[in-house]
Amino acid sequence: MIDLNNVSMRFRLANDRIMSLKEYVVKKISGKLEYKEFVALNDVSFSIEKGEVVGIIGSNGAGKSTLLKIISGILAPTQGKVKVTGTIAPMLELGAGFDIDLTARENVFLNGAVLGHSKQYLTEKYNEIVEFSELQQFMDVPIRNFSSGMIMRLAFSIATLVNPDILIVDEILSVGDAHFQRKSSQRMQELMDGGTTVILVSHSLEQIRQMCTRVIWLDRGNLKMIGDTDEVCDAYINAINGISQEDSKILNSFRGKLYTPTAIAKFGKEYFIVDCWHHRVIYTSNLAEPINKWRAFRGDFTNPHSIATDGEVYLVEDTENDSVKVFRRRGTTFIETQVIKQIGRQPNKLVYDSNTKRFYGIAASSQQVFVLKNINGEVKVEKVIKLEYLENAYVRSINIIDDHMYIVSGPGKIMVANYIDLSFDLVREYKVPFELQGMNDLAKIGSFYYMSVYQNGAGDIAPKLIRAKDLDELETEFEDIYDQLGLNGVPYYFSVIEDRIFLTEIDSYSSIRSFKLIDDNIYDIVVHYDIGVADESSLKRRNSRFA
Template sequence: MIDIKNVSMNFRLANDRILSLKEYVIKRVSNKLTYKHFHALSDVSFSIQKGEVIGIIGNNGAGKSTLLKIISGILTPTKGNVKVSGNIAPMLELGAGFDMDLTARENIFLNGAILGYSKQYLTEKFSEIVDFSELHDFLDVPIRNFSSGMIMRLAFSIATLVDPDILIVDEILSVGDAKFQKKSAKRMFELMSGGTTVIMVSHSIEQIRQMCSRVIWLDKGSIRMIGNSIEVCKAYLSEQTDTPPSNMSNNSYTENLYSPTQITKIDNQYFIVDCWHHRVIYNPNISDTIAGWTMLCDNVHTPHSIASDGELLILDDTGNNAVQVYKKKLQTYEFSQTIRNIGYQPNKIIYDKDKKLFYGISASSQQLFVLKNNNGEVEIDNVVRLDYLKNSYVRSISLIESKLYFVSGPGEILVANTEDMSFNLINKYPVPFELQGMNDLIKIDSYYYISVYQDGSGNIAPKLVRTKDLNLLGVNYEDLYDKLQMKGVPYNFSQIEDRVYVTEIDSYSSIRSFKLVEDEIYDIQVHYNIGAADDASIHRRGYS
């Protein structure tokens, strides 16, 4: 979609300050004009595919904004070629493309026309643009009287609500109040999920890591590094903080777990998703020390779950808004694919062996995605936003008796139909206030087991409960937290052979298991009792 080849941009800067046309002509005729050359970009090459979200980072003066202006067509490079397919909505600076003497109403049509949209199309989108900007009372006010935040709202609303093929953003998401920043970030993720190609510049490395799939690091006009957002941001931060490379590669964290979010067994191997260490490890024996486990990958951003159909492993890459695919190769596994455009923060993936499909939930965008294995290649079968989830953060889905259960819902456990793949809501169960921040749900024998992170106000209040009837959850449940001697937050359940496993995260890391006989719990074991994170783990969490 975008192809940049050997692009250089040189500016000629006059050494003398010239105050009038007459002075310029005299100096030009007398050959007394002197210049110095500034190389803003030097031999820059890269390609961007449709639907990618690319971050550009670098110090002030690195050439980031110049590069965006070249891609947008505002500047013509001194050397090199730029090919762009699709319409571009550039948000490079506040007020760009606006006439400050015109009203907000007039500028919607003016700016939209500059972006290439017809008057009829803008008329159809007008109400949506105004509603998003929340500027209903100021439509007929000249925008010279607007604050910078109001101008940003208007610019963002026009640029993002006309569904561009390519969206270019230069630091604009950092402007405005906290409420609008959150609103605009959500809109950005909707665009990304819909296939819009996004190029963004930001000095917020956390924002870049959360939103971008790849990152380009510019240094004094040249490309210093291109690659996975985790690795590039880590290298950039290392240099900015003058942290010696040896400290960044400190591997002592590999001997421990830090908030393991899932343990499961695939073939003859146990897999642990080591969330805040940003990795997945596997081993045939659960009693071996963590240091002896094999690394599947350590380039994912806060993963939560892994699922398999026997041939492929699919792992959610939550912080990069993607999933990773691995193929089994003899006794090991090799990376195969990255799947994007499935929503914001995929958080749980499960496999339906009857339909031979993978289901996943994107926690922050309330999108259910369906993936299928087509001769060893994963394809997106469907992505649907489930309106009945409202705007709740949904951590988990569970397949129970051919139905999908969603937690946490909007104060409810919600159940959807999978028989006709409509995912229509067929049942819901109210949840008491103290259990509303649920993590996971599983049914074993007569009981539903539920792990809980927070109460209805968002306060951390961990619980692990079970009930025989979800209809009675509000009046009767059994709390197992103390019985299992838990100290952190119970997260994900797994049933492996004759044992039930539950992972423990956040302030305390461990994996516990127990057996059930006629619903009675016995033989409680703690397989890894890591406790609080050490300095190496905290360092790994922050820099990956």
């Protein structure tokens, strides 16, 4: 949709200050007019596909605005070729394309014509534009009397409500009150979901990270870097902080590894890994693909643990920030659309139950179960309840087994509760021996209950992986399969993907492995990712969120 090949832009700047046309003519004729050349862009090449949301970052004077004007057709490059397919709505400068002596009503048609739209089309869209801008009572007022926020509302409404193929935005989303910023962000989301290609320039890296699928970094007119949003943004921040590009590569090498991958799942044709201590969720359609080829969710987490979906929205807990983040698919990526708070301290496990069409989660440090429901695209909190029978135990996991919720492990016990009626009343409990009291997860697979263990009853790290047929006899009878699976670290969450049981390994050693069951016997153990002990880049990535 957009192709730039070896594009350069040079400006000639006069060395002397010329005060009049006469002075200019005299110096020009006498050959005393001197110029210096300013290179705004130097040999820039890249392509943007339809539906992509691409961010452009760089310090002041990097060439960002010049680049946008070239793509918009406002400037012609001094060298190179630019090819753009589709209609463009450029929002480059507040009020550009407006006549301040005309009314807002007249400027709708003037600005719309500048964007290439017919009078008939603008007449059809007029009421929609006015309604979105919330300027109904000011449409017959000359815009010279408008505030900058009112001009921004009108410009944004015209540019986005005519459904352009390409929308170019230069910092304009940061203008206006909080209400309109939320409204404009929602409209941007609708455009992006509808396939509009968006190029966004912003000094807000948080905004770039949340909205963009790729990022271009310009430095003094040169294309410094282009690629994955987080990778480019991290390299840019490192450069600002004086970290060399070579050191930046070392710091960013964590992207090819896992550090405490707490969960793996498959939804549709894609695999998802929650890479907890790297603070990210990654995904791919090919499980054999190297980790550095997996793509990352566009969002910011601190120690996520699990992911759940109803097929429309994808929920991930942001554990250290006491919240759950909601994501939606946009093209080939996933974009954060909602943050849910006030659900307890340190949410640690999410599950989706297709029977009740609800999400359930456990807040590990406050012993609260929370219930979330997707209602017409918005995830709402249906219930939050503190389970007094958990006492003050740190609880890492819940699972739905045989129409009941299993909670592991409470105060030395596995708790079983009614969840369908939202009462969460305790219906039974199973005592857990001292060495298994710090459980991570419990799943029923075949004839056995499988349990992963982090700590013993004293809080000492003492990893185990066990299975038992009868939870009533768990205190005296269980099978230890830790060595059989060749584990080195702490086993964490189980998941069943097609005909295999997957297990994540965390903490002192990171890996993901799977196995098959035939008549409850374990066969065909496969190590999918054997990352081992965390290196310097992973340790720094983990600690950077708490610096």
